[in-house]
Amino acid sequence: MPLKLIQRKGSDNWYxxxxxxxxxxxxxxxxxxRKVADEIRVKIESRLLAESVHGKKALVTFEEAADAYIASGGSARFLIKVSPAGKVSGIAAHFRGKLLKDLSQADLDMAARVLFPKASAETRNRQCYTPFIAVWNNAVVNQWAETRQWRRPRKPKGTNVTILKRERAGTKPVSYDRAAQFVSSMTPATAQIMTALFYSGMRPIELFTLEAKDINLDARWITIDKTKTGEPRGVPIHEFLVPLYTSLIxxxxxxFRSHKGEPYPPTEEFGGQIANAVTGARKRLAKKGIVINEISPYTARHTVSTQLVINGVHPHIKDQILGHAADDMSRYYTHVPQQPLIEAINTLPVPPAWRMMGWWQDPVYWSRCLLRKAGRQARERQEA
Structure with missing residues (x-):
């Protein structure tokens, strides 16, 4: 029967x-x-008729796909922003009313230019292309869109286009010896986080939300259900991390929790959950005359990627370890088995200084201690 308007008992709204x-x-x-409700009724009936004839793919808007992606656990960052005044902006707002089937590469490129007119290619890729593609991939899973390869912006090549500017911490790799020196000056709880990052290449948001059930120590494998690209993935476990995970699970x-035993709030602000710990480590090193200001949680991801390249790891294996989105058809259809990924991650070097950090004795116990307390108790144990 055609759609009708009714009112439920005890409610003034029309259904x-x-x-x-x-x-x-x-x-x-x-x-x-009643008049507004009837207009809504007509739209609903028209949409359902069109859907029954042409299928869902012909009717889903980017906004609907973005809402579904967020509801499934995806990040709303860059997709939807609401100002204190109530103004809505972001990628979803930019594509308001646009059907998925009508979107093209040109539309995505234009959105990046409009939303981030002065941003670099890397920033546009991170803040526009990656969230857009994550929404699209989720829509593909829901059978609302066809699988498509989206072209991402490329960093210009050549020294003549280099722009000299102050670099942000976390944008470049460091040596593992330098990383060990920095991590050894951190509190045990945050040192454990940085250690896991430097030997997995995981995104900070992935590590902060990691649960014991996601770890398979026997298989040396971590399963991440929800990622930045909108697709689940696996992460190989470096042999160095086995004692740490064995204790924490x-x-x-x-x-991974704070020294108070509390989980860190999930956010994608580039490891902002331990920003104070990073600052504290820099200050402690500075008092010793050591300046290390370029390391932050995201430094680990750049370091893992670079070190794997230096070690001769195949690009397809490296990209699957890091969970990079597929940029070409050969990568899209290539799925490397677990064992080669485990062998590749184990090529990451482990400096002696990293193995000598005191909290390895009992990671769970030491994670509850602040640096000063940990140092004092370590000295007391040595004297005993």
Whole structure:
């Protein structure tokens, strides 16, 4: 039967009820205005008719796909922003009303230029292309869109286009000896986080939300269900991290926690959860006359990527370890088995200084200690 407007007992709002080509509908219009409700009824009926004839793929908008992606656990960052005044902006707002089937590479490139007019190629890639593609891939999983290879912006080549500017910490790799020197000056809880990052290449947000159930020590494998690209992936476990994970999974739940035993709030602000710890480590080193200001949580990811290249690891293996989005068809259809990935991650070097950090004795116990307390207790144990 065609859709009709009804009012439920005890409610002033109008509801749409009926069946369109075998699909039953009963939903609120969200309004008590009969005229407005009837306009909504007509739109719902028209949409359902079109969907029954052409299929869902012909009708899903980017906004709907973005909402579904966020509802499935994806990040809303860069997709939807609401100002204190209530103004909505972001990628989803830019594509408001646009159907997925009508979007092209030119539309995506234009969105990046409009939303980030002064940004570098790397920033546009991170803040526009990556979230857009994540939404698209989730829509593909929902069978709302076709699989498509989106072209990402490339950094200009050649010294004549280099722009000299102050570099942000975390944008370049460091040596593992230098990383060990920095991590050894951190509190045990944050040192454990940085250690896991430097020997996995995981994104900070992935590590902060990692749970004991995601770890398979026997298989040397981590399973991440929700990632930045919108697709689940696996991460090989470096042999160096086995004792750390063995200890942390005994308490269950979220693996990496603060010295108070509390999980870090999930955010993608480039490891901002331990920003104070990073600053503290820099200051402690500075007092010793050592300046290390270029290391942050994201430094680990750049370091792992660079070191794997130096070690001669195949680009396809490196990209799967890091969870990079596929940029070409050969990568898209290449899935490397687990064992080669495990062998590759184990090529990352482990300086002696990293193995000598005191918290390795009992990671769970030492993670609850601040640096001053940890140092004092370590001295007391040595004297005993």
């Amino acid at each position: 749409v009820r009926g069946t369109v080509r075998g699909q039953s509908v009963f939903e609120s219009t969200g309004t008590c205005d 005994t308490r269950g739940g979220i693996l």
